Amino acid sequence: MKKHILEVDGVQKKYDERVILSDVYLKCETSQIIGLLGRNGSGKSTLLKIIFGIISAPNKCIRIDSVSKNKQNNLSSEISYLSQEQFIPNHLSVKKAILLSIDKQKLKFFYEDDFIQSILNKRINHLSSGELRYLEIKIVLFNPSKFVLLDEPYNGLSPIMADLVNEMIKGNSHKKGIVITDHNYQNVIRISTQLVLIKEGKTHYIRDKAELVDKGYLTSSAFL
């Protein structure tokens, strides 16, 4: 399988006069799961939105396979994005949302899931928040894009569903590069192949979990 590389460099973002991101470098390769951690308001979600192109940033430099994508507003054919909020329109049925999103060749495999089978005949607005989140994550992961950005995927998921999602993310990571951010740090740490901490607008590559304590993201009791 061909390896792809997503590189994000020099991203700066201010809201009013408050600097959110000032020196960001992020690299994600196919089969890598980058766990993006940071305190509330540190700019994790903003960074994902800038990468996907729904928020502008003055000096961003985004490259895929060493080709600059700065002039391209729409990277949706190469990157898919799971937002924090619901993104599947309410008026669709589950089946329709799946048919619009998944390649015909992959449909059979997509449907081989007891959970998907149980919600297949429902409408989107009749799903619980956990059911909807699971469906959204699965749709985004099964997209033909090279990279997936997951913003708070564990929101509203029960522990057993979170485990299913972890398996799904791992299962899809061999053909995609995945960037995941969530305050459920245990799950993020568990599935990530590389942790990155955003602190004071800068990205810090984490080699050892203890660094998360040193850099003030976790307290030492978090590892007890």
Add this chain to the structure above:
Amino acid sequence: MVINLTVCAVAVLFGGFDYFFITILSFGFLMSIAFKELYRQNDYLFYSNNGISKIHLLVFAYAFTFFTTILIGFITFVIKNVF
């Protein structure tokens, strides 16, 4: 389309049927886009994730409205002249 047609219905009610064609292609269409921008902005992400940009969606929506208007105009013309 539902919002556009609702705006058109109000225009027809107060101004007559001729206003339908102007409203559906202008104010009614803008109102439906404004509603999406205000209340359903995340819906665009669903289409973005499927490789369809916001611009493409807007162009397709206007083209669809335009051809629907022509169809309604043609049917109205036929009904007026036949019956």
